[in-house]
Amino acid sequence: MGSLELFLPEATVLVGALVAFVLAILRVPQRIAWGAATVFGIASVVMTAVYLNASGEPFFAGIYRVDALSQLLKLGITGSLALTLLVGRDLASFRVSTRVDVPIFLFFATLGMMALVSATELLTLYVSLELSAYALYVIAALQRRERMGSEVAAKYVLYGAAASAISLYGISLIYGSAGSTYLSAIMQTTMSPVFAVGILLALCGVFFKLAVFPFHAWAPDTYEGAPHEAVAFIGTASKVAAVGLLVRIVLFAAPAGEAITIALLVLSVLSMTIGNLAAIRQHDLKRLLAWSTVAHAGYLLIGLSTMSTVGVASGLFYVVTYVPIVFAPFVVVCVLGRDGSNPTKASIAGLYQRSPLLAFTLLVGMFGLAGIPPTAGFVGKWFLFSAAIEKGFYWLVIVAALNATVSLYYYLLIVKEAYLTPATDASEVRMSGAAQAAACVVVVAAIAFGSFPRHVWEACEAAARAAFAVAG
Amino acid sequence: MSEYTQLLLFVGLGVVFGAIALVAPLFLSPRYKGRETEDTYECGVDTIGSAWIRFGVSFYLFALVFVAFEVDILYLFPVALVFDEPAFGWRAFVEIAIFLVILSLAIVYAWRKGVIRWKK
Numbered sequence: 029m030g031s032l033e034l035f036l037p038e039a040t041v042l043v044g045a046l047v048a049f050v051l052a053i054l055r056v057p058q059r060i061a062w063g064a065a066t067v068f069g070i071a072s073v074v075m076t077a078v079y080l081n082a083s084g085e086p087f088f089a090g091i092y093r094v095d096a097l098s099q100l101l102k103l104g105i106t107g108s109l110a111l112t113l114l115v116g117r118d119l120a121s122f123r124v125s126t127r128v129d130v131p132i133f134l135f136f137a138t139l140g141m142m143a144l145v146s147a148t149e150l151l152t153l154y155v156s157l158e159l160s161a162y163a164l165y166v167i168a169a170l171q172r173r174e175r176m177g178s179e180v181a182a183k184y185v186l187y188g189a190a191a192s193a194i195s196l197y198g199i200s201l202i203y204g205s206a207g208s209t210y211l212s213a214i215m216q217t218t219m220s221p222v223f224a225v226g227i228l229l230a231l232c233g234v235f236f237k238l239a240v241f242p243f244h245a246w247a248p249d250t251y252e253g254a255p256h257e258a259v260a261f262i263g264t265a266s267k268v269a270a271v272g273l274l275v276r277i278v279l280f281a282a283p284a285g286e287a288i289t290i291a292l293l294v295l296s297v298l299s300m301t302i303g304n305l306a307a308i309r310q311h312d313l314k315r316l317l318a319w320s321t322v323a324h325a326g327y328l329l330i331g332l333s334t335m336s337t338v339g340v341a342s343g344l345f346y347v348v349t350y351v352p353i354v355f356a357p358f359v360v361v362c363v364l365g366r367d368g369s370n371p372t373k374a375s376i377a378g379l380y381q382r383s384p385l386l387a388f389t390l391l392v393g394m395f396g397l398a399g400i401p402p403t404a405g406f407v408g409k410w411f412l413f414s415a416a417i418e419k420g421f422y423w424l425v426i427v428a429a430l431n432a433t434v435s436l437y438y439y440l441l442i443v444k445e446a447y448l449t450p451a452t453d454a455s456e457v458r459m460s461g462a463a464q465a466a467a468c469v470v471v472v473a474a475i476a477f478g479s480f481p482r483h484v485w486e487a488c489e490a491a492a493r494a495a496f497a498v499a500g
Numbered sequence: 501m502s503e504y505t506q507l508l509l510f511v512g513l514g515v516v517f518g519a520i521a522l523v524a525p526l527f528l529s530p531r532y533k534g535r536e537t538e539d540t541y542e543c544g545v546d547t548i549g550s551a552w553i554r555f556g557v558s559f560y561l562f563a564l565v566f567v568a569f570e571v572d573i574l575y576l577f578p579v580a581l582v583f584d585e586p587a588f589g590w591r592a593f594v595e596i597a598i599f600l601v602i603l604s605l606a607i608v609y610a611w612r613k614g615v616i617r618w619k620k
Contacts (some may be wrong), residue, residue, distance in 0.1 A: 049605065049609070052609075053608060053609055053612040053613075055612070079568075220503060221503045221504045221507045222503075222507060226506065
């Protein structure tokens with residue numbers, strides 16, 4: 029048994045969940061429950077930052093590992109939680125009777141994801157995956173419009189359950205061929221077709237979370253129909269956790285290296301092409317973000333398919349900086365969608381007249397997603413592409429660059445609507461202080477990570493090296 | 501025979517096995533229709549009256565809470581087996597107590613949310 033102290037960041041989230049639970053059953057006013065939850069959300073970010081450089085194993089040897097990789101991703105996950113709580117004061121798109129319960133599920137989902145990026149044993153990994161998934165299924169269903177909520181939740185749960193079942197089958201094949209559920213032992217197995225098939229099937233669960241083609245079908249409907257804050261959380265924290273899992277599995281799957289690389293390359297090209305082409309046609313902002321997620325999952329896979337330290341580090345850099353970038357449009361969605369409706373291209377027209385801060389947040393988000401300097405999106409793509417060139421994947425970089433150009437069109441169209449089209453309804457958009465704070469944080473983070481990427485990049489490199497060190 | 505061929509063979513066998521189970525009844529099952537065929541089947545007991553009656557939705561919530569609690573009782577059995585061994589004893593007791601407290605939270609939640617109150 030190692031030092032339990034290493035578990036403090038997770039413990040903060042767990043205590044937050046229990047406090048949220050007690051407040052919910054005491055039926056306190058929603059505003060108080062929100063305040064307490066936000067305090068714990070921010071505390072968990074601080075706690076994770078304090079233990080950023082920690083490493084060791086808090087529990088039995090070999091099942092749970094705290095290292096540079098897990099701590100960096102936990103920072104991304106708790107950051108998403110804190111941002112979601114900051115914009116989620118009103119929870120306007122949630123059913124009124126359920127609003128007080130939402131923080132409980134957010135905390136449990138966060139806890140599951142934090143355990144997920146630390147888990148180094150297949151069963152621990154699977155249990156953490158399900159803990160985060162169940163909490164997300166619940167909050168996706170709490171849409172104010174009940175019929176729509178049931179529909180999107182059913183789609184999300186069914187796809188999720190199917191992906192999870194395939195994953196479990198893959199895990200059983202891995203166990204069958206390796207004879208152990210510890211990743212360190214799996215690492216030592218000799219390559220066999222059953223093992224490669226097992227790894228590929230196990231990865232299906234990750235692909236579902238990342239919304240990689242062909243596991244993307246849930247994303248557009250769930251993003252469109254689930255409550256705003258739930259989507260903001262699913263769209264950020266869940267991706268970070270999935271990348272952590274992906275890095276662990278891909279590295280431990282080294283015996284099956286070649287087959288995995290080919291699969292990742294094919295999925296990467298398909299995801300970014302299909303995601304970008306489908307996003308062009310979208311008018312609903314949340315639906316557009318869903319397809320953009322599919323495309324970005326494709327970019328991410330470029331880094332991991334190289335299986336090099338630089339490639340993994342660039343993948344990590346991309347997903348960590350992706351959190352503030354993609355959260356920016358979600359701030360807009362949460363603030364504008366206060367009546368429970370989804371913002372569309374039409375409803376954001378002339379946003380700069382109605383709220384300069386909100387319009388600027390949207391601008392930074394869209395620039396970041398499109399990869400325009402000085403945002404972190406540009407540097408992230410730069411790192412990914414250079415990692416791929418280093419490995420000689422020239423055609424992959426060409427496809428990705430073409431895709432980035434296509435995506436410019438629809439991202440900039442949003443910016444054009446917000447800045448150049450005059451507003452039809454010129455009333456001022458009111459933002460709560462917390463939402464303003466969240467907007468400022470994501471704007472500053474997106475630009476700072478892009479202008480001064482050195483520290484984040486070094487952290488990502490350290491994380492990648494840590495991941496490789498465990499994998500031997 | 502390469503290992504991939506073996507794998508393919510297994511996948512093929514899996515498909516054939518599934519297909520047989522679907523196709524065989526088409527040829528083997530007796531074909532006649534009577535009053536009994538259309539009857540509602542519930543554990544082999546004849547139904548009394550129509551199955552399409554309305555009943556309180558509270559039954560459903562009760563059943564959910566009950567199932568959630570009852571299934572978890574399974575986890576008490578392994579502890580009961582090692583309970584009197586000196587190596588476990590108090591540790592097992594404390595652990596199972598924590599487990600039960602966590603389970604009870606679900607009941608408390610359901611109770612405070614008004615699930616247990618009988619709605620008319």
